Amino acid sequence: MAACVSRVELSVSCRSLLDRDLGSRSDPLCVLLQDAGGGRWAELDRTEKIKNCQDPEFCKKLVVDYYFEKVQKLKFGVYDIDNKSFDLNDDDxxxxxxxxxxxxxxxxxxxxxxxxxxxxxxxxxxxTISAEEIKDTRVVYLEIEAQNLDKKVEYECIHPEKKQKKKHYKNSGIIRIKSCKIETEYSFLDYVMGGCQINFTVGVDFTASNGDPKSPDSLHYISPDGINEYLSAIWSVGSVVQDYDTDKLFPAFGFGAQVPPSWQVSHEFALNFNASNPYCQGIQGIVDAYRQILPQIQLYGPTNFSPIINHVARFAAHSLQQGTAAQYFILLIITDGEITDLDQTRQAIVNASKLPMSIIIVGVGEADFKAMEFLDGDNGVLKSVTGEPAARDIVQFVPFRQFKNAPQEALSQMVLAEVPKQLVSYYKWQGWPPLKLPEIKAM
Structure with missing residues (x-):
């Protein structure tokens, strides 16, 4: 499991609370609970009680660990406190x-x-809830610039042992600081809370090697409980990413199938069959489009990744014109086997590594995924056929079989763990701060 990305403080205020007290107003308190699984909720923190107030602004901030790669379900409960007991069961x-x-x-x-x-x-x-990242220290490189050339900032370099041994020892040299620059290291939360939108796109493998969707042996066969590995991967990753996209409209594509009406093989067709508007409403919209398209297409081949990668890359490249940290793109590709256009895909990834973009590949079934592991680049920098290296590592590959018996959230935690680092590294490389700069508070 990935380490905690950060800790956040949540500030809470309420308006127009119900009045449960006779002769006075309610005495509200807010409690924060987190989903502990199995229908249970565990208390994380609570605010102070405020007397006689229907519009409280609580001073005490609620603290919670933040993980990008998890869906962290929270519950905020507001109570009218009428006694000194910690137990809330007796309170309104x-x-x-x-x-x-x-x-x-x-x-x-x-x-x-x-x-x-x-x-x-x-x-x-x-x-109303607002969040602020807790930062123990803000990494700052500080060089002091002298306002007057005649007043240079100087420090003596003292060696403690020499000072003790030598009676007339003054110093081991002088350090003169000639320039000043303050450089702030921004975090993933700085960018997200500053307004950066994360755009999510799905690419689904419809090649014949998946098997006839009507057959229970097919990877595209939808079981009686309504699930297969493709749908599990879409739900697992999409349920996390959807919280970072305001409009919840996600483009979804298929590749490797013959599609009507021409029945030509396509490696970049919209799951909703609307080429001019391939957006699905929410993750459920992607799931619905996937279910509806299965009986309407003919699985074929080969397995080409580059068209969909290049498609998303065009949108990522267009976003660069804004010159701000406004949009980042995540492409999820779900596939059952070996890639056919490996050379073209290598070039597409190298090109995409210069853009605000990350690629997640989930391998379903029992195929040999050596080519996917090669694209991942964990064992060395990925290079194109011409030898051009990727500007940064943007690909994360995992085989779904490792998570068959694991909780649904295990897959998202693995494939999304690197995204915050990839996003921050890209904007740092560009020299772009968050859209809204975080406040630097005095220590």
């Missing part, structure tokens, strides 16, 4: 909201209506 529930930490950190202001029960509003009550 004023409303709550469920969300993910990804939704909070990717929103400039996260405001939701409070609910007493799912779908039942708690009067006109609302809750």
């Amino acid at each position: 529930y004023l409303g709550g909201v469920e969300c993910t930490l990804g939704q909070v950190v990717s929103s400039s202001v996260f405001t939701r209506a409070l609910e007493l029960k799912q779908g039942k509003p708690a009067g006109k009550g609302t809750i």
Whole structure:
């Protein structure tokens, strides 16, 4: 499991809370819980109680560990506290909201209506949550610039042992600082909370080696419970990434199939059959388009990756015209076997390594995925056929078989763990700060 990316502080305020006290207003407190699995919720933190207040702005900030590669489900509950007991069961529930930490950190202001029960509003009550990354230290390279050339900043270089042994020892030299520059190391959260959108695209392998989708032996066969390895990979990765895209519209493509009406083999066709608008509404939209297209196409071949990589790369290249850290692109390719256009794909990846883009490849089935491991570049810098090296490592490959018996979130944790580092390294390489610069608070 990847190490914790960061810790965040959540500031909470409410408006128009229900009034549960007779003769006075409610005394609200907000408690933060995290999904512990199996329908259980574990308390992480709680705010102070504020007396007689329907519009509280809590001073105490709620602290939680943040992982990009996980869906971290949170529940905020607001209670009217009428006693000194820590137990909340005897206190009136004023409303709550469920969300993910990804939704909070990717929103400039996260405001939701409070609910007493799912779908039942708690009067006109609302809750607003804002996030701030906790930074123990901000890495700063500080060089002091003298305002006056006659007043150079100088430091003596002292050797402790020589100073003790030599009576007339003064120093071992003088350090003169001639220039000044402050360089801030921005984090993944700095970019996301600064307004960077993460665009998610899916590419699905429809080559004949997958087998007839009607046969239970096929990798595209949808089991009675409505799942196969392709759908599991889409849900696992997409459920995390969707929180970082405001409009929740995701382009989805297929490759390696004969498609109507011409029945020509295509390596870049929209799953919704709408070439001019290949966007699906949410992850569920991708799943629905996948289910609907299966009986309408003929699985064929070969297995070519480069057309879809180049397709996403064109959008990533277009985003560069903004000259800001506004958009980053993640392409998920799900495939069952060996790649046919390896040389073209190598070149496409080398080209994409200069763009705000990451590529995730999930291998389904039991095929030999040596070519995918080669593209991953973990054992050395990937190079094109002409010898041009990738500017940075942007490919992460995993075989799905390693996660067959693991929880669904295990796959996303593995394939998405490198994305924050890849995003930060790209913008650092470009010299682009976050759209909205984080505040640097006095230590």
